[in-house]
Amino acid sequence: MNILIKPRKNRYIIYAIIIALFSTIGMQISLLNINIEQIFKRLEYRSMLIYFIAILKKSISGKGETDLLYSIIGCGIFLLFLIIFSYKFSKREIVSATCLAILFGICRWIGVAFSHKESWGYFLRNKYIVLLDIWYIAGYILFALGIFLLIGKMIIGYQKKNKNFFKAKHEKMYDFKHIFFLCALIILVCWLPYYVSLWPGAIHGDFSMQVLQLFHYPTILQGQLTSDGINILYSNDHPFIHTQMLGFFIKIGIRLKHVSWGYGIYTFLQMSAYIIGIALLLATLNKFGVDQLILKVALFIYALIPVFPLYSILVGGDAFFSLMFLYFMIEVIWIFGTKGKIFYDKNALKI
Secondary structure: OOOOOOOOOOHHHHHHHHHHHHHHHHHHOOOOOOOHHHHHHHOOOOOHHHHHHHHHHHHHOOOHHHHHHHHHHHHHHHHHHHHHOOOOOOHHHHHHHHHHHHHHHHHHHHHHHHHHOOOOHHHOOOHHHHHHHHHHHHHHHHHHHHHHHHHHHHHHHHHHHOOOOOOOOOOOOOOHHHHHHHHHHHHHHHHHHHHHHOOOOEEOHHHHHHHHHHOOOOOOOOOOOOOOOOOOOOOOOOOHHHHHHHHHHHHHHHHOOOHHHHHHHHHHHHHHHHHHHHHHHHHHHHHOOOOHHHHHHHHHHHHHOOHHHHHHOEEOHHHHHHHHHHHHHHHHHHHHHOOOHHHOOHHHHOO
């Protein structure tokens, strides 16, 4: 795909400028620490528009250290949409990119809401704040939309030039199951020494906090990262489901009269899940035509670089999140590899 900066109509240049300004301002909005009452008291003229402008000005002020960054972002968004307006997109491309962009914008807002205040109420407490929320989300949606549209166009352009990109070059010689079991076996053999020597595993700093929460002991996170209430001991700083999973195996260890046994069972299962995920990843990439040399190098790195086996037996929220993200990326590869057929054609799942 040859990237063009030649909008199909002159007015699209104006559209690109408007989108860049709207998106950049939206992304720069700070939704935290806006004292609406004090802002209202200082205003001489009172109207909804004046109120909103004052709150908007307050929300993007005091960020002088990032002015240059947002200026660069604004220029980047402008160029991005000049490129977008140089191409025609199918309805499917637009709908797909829009859905992903909306999801990105909403997730970005949720991340801010629950990383700082752990509450919807703070960000929905006033109609002016709600307008800022909408602008903030829309800014990130437009930014993500441009990126997703361009990436999709690049992938489609590459596919047209390389029609065999999603076809395995060695399908007959190396089938999916053979590659999967071979990679899993190699990685297991290379990782087992780490598991045995460090049994029952390694712990992250979050582990002790999760154990305290599990057995209903107050932690330093209470009142900081959880909803208000003296009886609420769990924290969103640690995945609730993961905390319960750890508790299940710790209780198994208690029943076995040795906590380390339950802990060791969990780390072995987590390590096995990592091995299965990496083997699935390599087998999937092989199925969709990735060069064999690249896959061999990747297998070498996964099997022999210590950081991977050590991370696989680390007990903590980060290792659990990375494991879930690994399987998520495998799903994404299958979606692109089958050109979306995985959603409606059972034959697309044949391995």
